[in-house]
Amino acid sequence: MSELEPIKNGVARPNGNITSLEVYDKYGAMAYGIILQILPQVHLAQEVLVSVFSSPQLQACNSYPFSFAACVIKLARAKAVEAKRKLMAIAPVADPANALDASPEKIFDLSFCQGFTPEEVAGKLNISKSEVLRSFHEYFKLYRNA
Amino acid sequence: METQNFIESGILEAHLLGLTNEEEKELVKQMVEENEEIKDYLVDIESDITRYFNGSAVTPPSALREIIHLRSNQENFRKEKHTFKKKAAEEDQNTRFLDVEVNDTHIKVHKFWRPAFIAVFILSKIFLIAGLYYYFKAVNQEEQIQKLKTEIQQVK
Numbered sequence: 001m002s003e004l005e006p007i008k009n010g011v012a013r014p015n016g017n018i019t020s021l022e023v024y025d026k027y028g029a030m031a032y033g034i035i036l037q038i039l040p041q042v043h044l045a046q047e048v049l050v051s052v053f054s055s056p057q058l059q060a061c062n063s064y065p066f067s068f069a070a071c072v073i074k075l076a077r078a079k080a081v082e083a084k085r086k087l088m089a090i091a092p093v094a095d096p097a098n099a100l101d102a103s104p105e106k107i108f109d110l111s112f113c114q115g116f117t118p119e120e121v122a123g124k125l126n127i128s129k130s131e132v133l134r135s136f137h138e139y140f141k142l143y144r145n146a
Numbered sequence: 147m148e149t150q151n152f153i154e155s156g157i158l159e160a161h162l163l164g165l166t167n168e169e170e171k172e173l174v175k176q177m178v179e180e181n182e183e184i185k186d187y188l189v190d191i192e193s194d195i196t197r198y199f200n201g202s203a204v205t206p207p208s209a210l211r212e213i214i215h216l217r218s219n220q221e222n223f224r225k226e227k228h229t230f231k232k233k234a235a236e237e238d239q240n241t242r243f244l245d246v247e248v249n250d251t252h253i254k255v256h257k258f259w260r261p262a263f264i265a266v267f268i269l270s271k272i273f274l275i276a277g278l279y280y281y282f283k284a285v286n287q288e289e290q291i292q293k294l295k296t297e298i299q300q301v302k
Binding site: 070 | 155157158159160162192194195198202203206211214215220
């Protein structure tokens with residue numbers, strides 16, 4: 001099952017299939033912002049952005065049960081993390097994890113922006129995986145209340 | 147209580163961010179199907195996450211739109227090509243052919259055979275002429291030798 005495979009019987013989207021350019025016009029800036037958070041190198045980020053919106057996987061978003069935005073977020077992150085991993089393989093950088101800081105912001109940054117899995121984050125910060133997942137809830141709760 | 151625990155576990159946020167494994171995806175799927183409250187929360191958190199990322203949106207350079215347009219057209223073209231092939235194959239399977247016997251004594255050959263035939267023809271003529279020339283030359287020389295031999299004998 002792919003990352004973008006829909007959950008059946010989820011929240012149905014009323015509109016029909018939309019083209020890559022229509023999606024780009026609507027979510028291009030958001031996707032570019034996400035990619036830049038993960039991959040700050042502008043040229044690489046632009047290449048990833050192009051690959052996101054010309055990817056056949058984007059068509060899978062037409063049958064995605066949630067909003068197109070959520071699907072684009074997942075796809076943009078997946079592509080950017082993939083590019084980041086390739087870049088790290090060529091030019092490794094220092095480990096960004098700090099054992100003392102297990103704040104929701106840090107956990108979100110490690111998982112979403114640095115591309116670590118929740119299990120890896122838990123291992124790096126010496127906390128449980130459920131605490132990592134709970135931090136995501138806390139992070140967006142803080143955002144909502146801010 | 148169970149619903150609240152599930153919501154607070156953060157698995158829904160992780161799922162929307164693409165950070166869940168297969169087992170967790172199945173669990174989310176099951177819970178969303180079974181529980182209306184979770185489904186509603188998922189819609190809310192989805193809108194929060196979208197709003198959050200829209201807050202950090204950066205307008206990309208306008209040239210990228212054109213590149214995406216070109217690339218997606220290429221993708222569509224490739225897809226159409228594949229679709230055509232598939233369709234053609236299906237049509238081939240469905241088409242009934244009639245056995246027609248062709249009563250024709252001619253054959254078709256590649257166009258390169260024409261210059262090849264011309265070259266072989268010209269070369270054969272050259273060799274034939276050369277052969278005849280040397281043959282008659284040799285015969286003539288033979289006659290001359292015979293003539294000289296008889297003259298020498300007469301002189302003796």
